[in-house]
Amino acid sequence: MQSESGGVLTMGEKIRVLLKEMTGVPGEFQVLPAGRIDMKGYGSATLDEAGATEIIAEFARRGLDMVIDYEHQTLKDSQAPAAGWIKALTWKGSDGLWAVVDWTRQASNYLANREYRYFSPVVLIEEASGRIVAMLNVALTNMPRIDNLKPLVAKWNLTGDGEPASQNKAKEIVMIEKLRKLLGLADDAGEDKVLEAATLAVNTAKEAGGKGEVVACREVLEALGAKENADREEVIRIVASLKTPGDVAVQLSHQVAELTRKIAEMNQQDLIALSLKEGKTSPEELDKWGRDLALKNPDQFKLIVLSRPAGSVIPVEGLRVLKDSDPGKMDDAQKSINAMMGIDEDTFKKYNQ
Incomplete structure (x- = not known):
C-alpha cells in the first residue's frame, strides 16, 4: 500500500484503510x-x-x-x-x-x-x-x-487532517489496541498479527456480505457485543462506532432521561409549595400556566413568581358574595385563601359570625 503522497503507509494508516473499507x-x-x-x-x-x-x-x-x-x-x-x-x-x-x-x-x-x-x-x-x-x-x-x-463521511485523509504527528501516533496506538480486543488477539500481538487478522475480517465480511452467511468468527462477534447470527450491516455499524452496542446506549439514555424527569418534577413541586406558602401565586394561576412553567423553566418561574412580594396574589376566580344567612361559610376559593394565609377553619368562623 502507498499513501496519497506516494510513500509507504504506516501500520496505523493501513489499519485505517482497512477499517474504512470495512465500515464505510x-x-x-x-x-x-x-x-x-x-x-x-x-x-x-x-x-x-x-x-x-x-x-x-x-x-x-x-x-x-x-x-x-x-x-x-x-x-x-x-x-x-x-x-x-x-x-x-x-x-x-x-x-x-x-x-x-x-x-x-x-x-x-x-x-x-x-x-x-x-x-x-x-x-x-x-x-x-x-x-x-x-x-x-x-x-x-x-x-x-x-x-x-x-x-x-469526510474526504479520506491519511495524514490525520493536519493534526500533529504525535497525535496521529497516539491515535494509531489506541486503534491498534482496540483492534486487538475486537479481533480477540493476545495483548502482546504484534502489529503484523493485528493487520493479518483485520485483513481476514475484512475479506470474510466482503465474501459473506448480503448472503446471510457468517460475517466474522464467534470470538470477533463476542468482542463486538454482537449477536451470534449478526448480519454484515450490524457488524459494520458496531465497528464503525467502536463503542458499546446501540441497545446499551438506548437503555442508558432512557435511564438518564427518567432520572432527569423525576428531578424536574421534584423541583416543580418545591417551587409550587413555596410560592403558595408565601402567597405569591394562586391555584388558578398555577393551573393556567404556573405548573407547566415551574417544570419546564424553573429559573423563569423564580423570576416571574417568586420575585413577587409575599401575600401579593389572592385568587379571584370562583369567588362569590356570601349571603348574610350563611356567615362563616367557606367555598373553595375562600378555603384556598385561608390555606395560603395560615387561617384554620375555627378561626375563620370565629371572626365571620
Whole structure:
C-alpha cells in the first residue's frame, strides 16, 4: 500500500484503510455541536446542556426511534422514505449532542459513495433566548443550513487532517489496541498479527456480505457485543462506532432521561409549595400556566413568581358574595385563601359570625 503522497503507509494508516473499507458509514455522529451555532438565513442559536437534556428527555418519553429522511421530505406533503433511524441520543459536553444511528441499505450506499455527505437537523429555538430546546428529526442533504458542520463521511485523509504527528501516533496506538480486543488477539500481538487478522475480517465480511452467511468468527462477534447470527450491516455499524452496542446506549439514555424527569418534577413541586406558602401565586394561576412553567423553566418561574412580594396574589376566580344567612361559610376559593394565609377553619368562623 502507498499513501496519497506516494510513500509507504504506516501500520496505523493501513489499519485505517482497512477499517474504512470495512465500515464505510458512521454508526454514531455529532448531530449538534455545543455552544453557538451559526445558521444561514437565520442567524445563530445556542445549544447548552439544559437544552440537550430536554431533547434527550423528549426522545426517551416518546419511546420511538427518530427518523432521518432525505432533504426534509417528512416536512413536505410527499412520500418520505427513511434514510435511517436514530436509536439513542447522548450529550458529550463540549463535544455536543451525538446520535447512534441505524442506516438503511440505500442510505449506506449513498454515504459510502459520498453521494450524500451532510445532514440537517430540524430544531425548535426559543425566541427570547435563542436556545435550542427541541429536535424534531434529521435529514440527509448536501446543502446544510448550519455553518462549519462536520460531514458524515469526510474526504479520506491519511495524514490525520493536519493534526500533529504525535497525535496521529497516539491515535494509531489506541486503534491498534482496540483492534486487538475486537479481533480477540493476545495483548502482546504484534502489529503484523493485528493487520493479518483485520485483513481476514475484512475479506470474510466482503465474501459473506448480503448472503446471510457468517460475517466474522464467534470470538470477533463476542468482542463486538454482537449477536451470534449478526448480519454484515450490524457488524459494520458496531465497528464503525467502536463503542458499546446501540441497545446499551438506548437503555442508558432512557435511564438518564427518567432520572432527569423525576428531578424536574421534584423541583416543580418545591417551587409550587413555596410560592403558595408565601402567597405569591394562586391555584388558578398555577393551573393556567404556573405548573407547566415551574417544570419546564424553573429559573423563569423564580423570576416571574417568586420575585413577587409575599401575600401579593389572592385568587379571584370562583369567588362569590356570601349571603348574610350563611356567615362563616367557606367555598373553595375562600378555603384556598385561608390555606395560603395560615387561617384554620375555627378561626375563620370565629371572626365571620
